[in-house]
Amino acid sequence: MSIDLLDFPSPAAPRALADKLVLVTGASRGLGRAIAVAAAAAGATLLLLARDIRALERLADEIEAAGGAEPSLVPLNLENATVDHYAEVAALIGQRWGRLDGLVLNAGLLGELGPLRHYDPLVWARVIQVNVHANFLLTQACLPLLEQAPRASIVAVSSSVGRRGRAYWGAYAVSKFALEGMVQTLADELDGGTRIRINSVNPGRCRTGMRANAYPGEDPDTLPAPAALAPAFVHLLSDATADCNGRQFDLQ
Numbered sequence: 009m010s011i012d013l014l015d016f017p018s019p020a021a022p023r024a025l026a027d028k029l030v031l032v033t034g035a036s037r038g039l040g041r042a043i044a045v046a047a048a049a050a051g052a053t054l055l056l057l058a059r060d061i062r063a064l065e066r067l068a069d070e071i072e073a074a075g076g077a078e079p080s081l082v083p084l085n086l087e088n089a090t091v092d093h094y095a096e097v098a099a100l101i102g103q104r105w106g107r108l109d110g111l112v113l114n115a116g117l118l119g120e121l122g123p124l125r126h127y128d129p130l131v132w133a134r135v136i137q138v139n140v141h142a143n144f145l146l147t148q149a150c151l152p153l154l155e156q157a158p159r160a161s162i163v164a165v166s167s168s169v170g171r172r173g174r175a176y177w178g179a180y181a182v183s184k185f186a187l188e189g190m191v192q193t194l195a196d197e198l199d200g201g202t203r204i205r206i207n208s209v210n211p212g213r214c215r216t217g218m219r220a221n222a223y224p225g226e227d228p229d230t231l232p233a234p235a236a237l238a239p240a241f242v243h244l245l246s247d248a249t250a251d252c253n254g255r256q257f258d259l260q
Contacts, residue, residue, distance in 0.1 A: 024246035026051030029105050029157075033086070033146065034115030036063035038216035039165065042234035043112055043241045048076035050242050055101065055108075057082040058115070080104075086115055086142040087134055094149040107156035110245040113143045113164040113187070118218050119179045132179045139183035144190060154204045161245045162206035164191050171210065171256065188256070195254025205253035207244055211237050212260030232260070 030047050034040035036058035044054050048071040056064050061083040068079045082097055101108055119135035120128060147162065154160035169177045170184020191208045198204050213219065215231040237259050243249060244257070 023051035024248065025110070025242060028052045028109035028245070029055065029101075029107065030110035030112065030245060031055040031057060031082070031101075031108060031150070032112040032114060033057045033142075036060045036067060038218065039211060039214060039234045039237065040112070040114040041067055042238040043114065044079070045071065045074075046235070046238035046242045047110075047112075047245065048079070049074065050246070051077075052110070052245070053077040054079035055082055056080070057084055057097075059083060059085040086138045087117075089142060089145075091145060094145045097146070098149040098153060101150070101153055106153075108150055108153035109157045109160055111147065111150055111154065111160075111162045112241060112245070113147065113162065115142065116165065116183070116218070117180070118221055121176050121180075121222065122178060123176060124178060127178050135179035135183055136186075139180070140186045140190075143187060147190075147194070151204070155202065158203065159247055159250050160204045161249070162191075162194075162204065163241055163244050164188075164206065164208045166191075166208040166210045166256070168210050168212065168258075192254055199253055205250065207249075207252055207255045207257060209241065209244065209257045209259065212258060 025047055030052045032040055032044045032054060035044045035056040044056055044067060048054055054071065056067060056079050058064055061081065064081045064083065068081060071079055084093060115138060117135045117138045119131050143164065164187055166188055167184045169181040170188050173181055188208055191206050195206050198206065213231050214237060215228050215233050219231065220228065240259055244252065
């Protein structure tokens with residue numbers, strides 16, 4: 009079922025994520041960066057994962073300058089990360105904090121747009137690796153940590169093309185379908201037997217670099233900024249949505 013989040017209240021003011029530890033992937037730019045900033049403003053302690061360490065450092069400085077808790081940086085390239093890398097990340101979190109309260113699966117690759125009959129197999133493999141395998145492996149590694157939290161939330165960033173197929177969207181659409189399938193499968197496994205929940209969010213049109221690559225002729229000034237969408241993700245990470253599991257949300 010698709011549900012509109014636009015009427016949800018902004019949770020940033022009441023510090024809805026105070027004392028929560030949240031890991032955001034693809035945190036160095038775009039929507040992931042905006043989610044990290046909003047979560048920090050809501051009181052969360054952030055784990056910022058991306059491959060661009062300099063961008064992560066700039067983001068961490070911004071969060072601290074705004075009065076947020078000092079984030080921890082997780083420089084990791086999801087294109088070549090192995091099972092051992094995810095295990096190491098989870099082990100470090102476990103040693104320092106012993107739990108994880110929130111996981112935002114935001115990182116993703118667009119790949120190329122074009123017909124499947126001409127799709128570059130190497131580009132296909134890269135997109136599936138980042139958008140599917142990495143999300144699965146990180147989630148699997150973090151599940152024991154999420155189980156240690158009083159209440160834990162996983163939020164996966166999806167897309168409209170992952171819910172209804174669209175010509176020429178290639179590996180990106182297929183990968184988002186796979187991500188939706190992972191969310192539904194894990195949600196059913198978690199339902200009723202755990203304090204963990206998982207949901208997917210289709211942010212819709214948004215002023216990001218990925219959107220610009222997909223629609224090069226589009227006027228970015230007609231699109232909402234990532235910061236306008238970030239409060240919905242914070243809301244899904246908060247205890248206010250503790251009863252939401254296995255649901256599909258649309259922001260526009």
